[in-house]
Amino acid sequence: MPHEGLLDPQGKTVLNNLKHLHLSDVSDVRIGRHVSMQFEAANAEEAKEKVETACQKLLANLIVETYRYEIKEG
Amino acid sequence: MPHEGLLDPQGKTVLNNLKHLHLSDVSDVRIGRHVSMQFEAANAEEAKEKVETACQKLLANLIVETYRYEIKEG
Numbered sequence: 001m002p003h004e005g006l007l008d009p010q011g012k013t014v015l016n017n018l019k020h021l022h023l024s025d026v027s028d029v030r031i032g033r034h035v036s037m038q039f040e041a042a043n044a045e046e047a048k049e050k051v052e053t054a055c056q057k058l059l060a061n062l063i064v065e066t067y068r069y070e071i072k073e074g
Numbered sequence: 075m076p077h078e079g080l081l082d083p084q085g086k087t088v089l090n091n092l093k094h095l096h097l098s099d100v101s102d103v104r105i106g107r108h109v110s111m112q113f114e115a116a117n118a119e120e121a122k123e124k125v126e127t128a129c130q131k132l133l134a135n136l137i138v139e140t141y142r143y144e145i146k147e148g
Contacts (some may be wrong), residue, residue, distance in 0.1 A: 032107070
């Protein structure tokens with residue numbers, strides 16, 4: 001997701017278009033990326049480490065984006 | 075998110091690049107959009123209706139994408 005303080009032009013465009021669908025009481029829209037990743041890990045800690053590595057080194061642009069994640073076993 | 079059966083070239087590229095981060099046991103990556111929307115609704119049902127309208131008429135391309143959502147009060 002874009003950082004709180006940053007403009008999100010894509011979100012702003014969607015917000016404006018929602019008004020044409022009679023959804024005029026929407027006050028804010030922000031748009032980011034959703035990444036789903038399947039991988040193997042020995043335990044929860046290793047899984048977390050791998051996700052952090054992937055987020056920090058490849059998936060997120062930390063200058064303009066924040067990230068959060070959920071790890072699901074299965 | 076792209077439909078299950080469809081190729082996701084963006085996800086495939088990320089998957090290939092993860093191997094350079096020594097994350098070679100990742101088996102699948104799929105990339106979609108994450109939209110966060112703030113709005114007013116009288117009750118949970120109205121909230122759900124509004125989100126469905128937004129998803130079906132504007133946010134998701136139902137031919138190639140699936141969507142799911144969570145509604146949080148606050």
